[in-house]
Amino acid sequence: MTKPKVLISDKMDPNAARIFEERGCEVDVITGKTPEELKATIGQYDGLAIRSSTKVTADILEAADNLKVIGRAGIGVDNVDIPAASAKGVVVMNTPFGNSITTAEHAIALIMALARQIPAANARTQAGEWPKSDFMGVEVTGKVLGLIGAGNIGAIVASRALGLRMKVVAYDPFLTPERAIELGVEKVDLGELLERADFITLHTPLTDETRNILSRERLAQTKPGVRIVNCARGGLVDEAALKDMLESGHVAGAALDVFAQEPAKDSPLFGAPNFICTPHLGASTTEAQVNVALQVAEQMSDYLVDGGVTNALNMPSLSAEEAPKLKPYMALAENLGSLVGQLAHGDLPKISVETEGAAADLNQKPIVGAVLAGLMKRYSQSVNMVNAPYLAKERGIEVREIRNSQRGVYQTLVRVTVATSQGDRSVAGTLFGNGQPRLVEIFGIGIEAELAGEMLYIVNDDVPGFIGRVGSLMGEHGINIGTFHLGRRATGGEAVMLLSVDQKIPQDVIEAACALDGVKVVRGLSF
Structure with a gap:
């Protein structure tokens, strides 16, 4: 059996290459390739491991005929064209937890630096001054920290802030009341957070919804004397508006580790009063760099060798432990989708995937994805579980998922039903004791067959x-x-x-x- 071949195109911990090899992959470490050089060679690789330097554009993906997975050692995937990768059927993974502690600690460090004006005091002291009376700081104890985004990193920041005896209020549309209680934070809407927070720290991805979440209008709603920290993504804060607020004194201080344009050479914030900046150092610790490199190697190897999918941004997760159990179900599901796709006439506006018995206890997303992969072959032969949902969405196909834990005639069953101009058409299959998929019903007629x-x-x-x-x-x-x-x-x-x-x-x-x-x-x- 041919080993999967992986290219590591950015500098990362050398143990990543060792993990790939130990897990059964062949690996090349070639950094610093130009886009033209990468495009010329990418076709020979099954996997591409990157950090932030390599830009995986639609043009490069067009040449990636064998590529199955891109792994980003880190959180941000701004350098990967995810829609183009999805259309090509390439899984895109990141490592959202490898540098979480490091980034959270950097945010806390910037909060403390703002509170005591440490960078400015250091610079003037080293310049031969003794400006003790010019630097009157504030305590963080008892202050309100406004957390915009309470995901993995935000949760760590909250725990550290609570340890500093701060009161934490959090705005996050996905934060449940139960999770807020577990974190020890008060869930509020954005308007209330802006009005109450003494410090605001951002921990959200950059999306259409979060871009300029701290706009000029929202900055004007903040409490006078607020201090703002952003170690998440550039573009979350209106930088020009923040400069004006710093100069007016409405914002007492701001610390940014990220900028809308990076490398940041001429930001309007440079030179603003009480402004601190660092060059995107949130993930820059020895521990974090090792962690993300090892994690991306493990995740990519799991996918290429065992079919496990972890931290994928464009397909359902499927752990390496789940993969062997789900593999025969996915084979069955893909065949059922292919069968109904080949037999049904005309457009298929709706499809439902129903599982019964033992199948209903499993992770449903990979099963549904496999059905769509089989079904969408009626439209394109270059289809897999990654791009099938996107192709279905493009064609306006409504997908329903139904679980029925009660067992019927069969101990386990997968049923696929499509709506056609002649009415609903349904096929069903099961797994025999040896794990072999079998068709057991076609359009209401019982029949046993291997597809x-x-x-x-x-x-x-x-x-x-x-x-x-x-x-x-x-x-x-x-x-x-x-x-x-x-x-x-x-x-x-x-x-x-x-x-x-x-x-x-x-x-x-x-x-x-x-x-x-x-x-x-x-x-x-x-x-």
């Missing part, structure tokens, strides 16, 4: 002699039949036949089968 290779699907009237006529037809055209699977609604009613054959069914054979008496539908299938 694999080339097959012929026939709907016909249930009459004597029909099976023999089909067998004779295949023999006349030199087509060998591997297996024969039959099902019917009732004696003399509608019947279904599934044949596995050793070659793709030619169109003239399909037409000849259509001409047989009692035939209603004939389709060649491929799995």
Whole structure:
């Protein structure tokens, strides 16, 4: 078996390469490539491990014919074109927890530096002055810290601030009341946070919703004398407005580790009073750099070798422990999606994926993703679990997920139903004791079959002699039949036949089968 091949294109801890090799990957460490050089070589790699220097553009992804995963050692993925990667079927991962403590500690350090004006006092003291009377700081004890974003890093900042005896109020649309109690913070809306906070620190990603979340208007709503810290992403604060607020004294101090444009060479904030800045050092500790490098290597190896998906930004997570259990279900789900996609006519506005029994206890997202991967092959052959949901969304397909933990006839079952112009069409499958996927129902007719290779699907009237006529037809055209699977609604009613054959069914054979008496539908299938 060929080993997956990974390129590490940015500087990172050398132990990352060791982990890739120990996990069964072949790895090249080649840093400093130009975009043209990366584009010329990316086609030979299954994985690309990066930090912030490598820019993975749509142009580079277009040349990445074998690429399966991009791993960012760190949180921000501004340097990866995620929509283009998703359309290409490439998983994009980051390591959101490897530098969480480091970034949170940097935020706390900047809070303390603002409170006691440490950088300015240091500079003037080293310049030979003794400006003791010019620096009157404030205590943080008893002050209100306004937390914008209470995710992983924000939660760590909250715990450290509580240890400093600060009172923490938090604004985060995703923060539940139960989680707020667990963190020891008070959940408030943004307006209340701006009015009450003595210090404000930001810990959100940069999205359309959060861009300039501290706009000029919102900065004007803050408490006079507020101090603001941003160690998250550039663009969360209106920098020009913040400068004006610093000069007017409404904002008593600000500390930024990130800027809207980086490297920041000429920010309007430079030279503003009571302003502190650092060059995006939030993740810059020895421990963090080692952690994110090791984590990205582990995550990428899990995906390339075992199929595990962790911290992916464009597909459901699937741990390496879950992957072996889910693998046969995903194979079943993809075949069912492919089957219904090949048999259904016209547009498919809705699809539902229902699991019963043991299947209902599993992680549903990978199962649904596998169904979509099979279904969307009717539109594109370059489709997988990553880009299938995007292709479905582009086509306006509504996807429903249904769990039914009660067992029916089968101990475990996956059912796929699509809405068509002729009404709903449903197929269902199960796993045999050896984990082998089996079709057990097609459009309401019970039938047991393995979906694999080339097959012929026939709907016909249930009459004597029909099976023999089909067998004779295949023999006349030199087509060998591997297996024969039959099902019917009732004696003399509608019947279904599934044949596995050793070659793709030619169109003239399909037409000849259509001409047989009692035939209603004939389709060649491929799995």
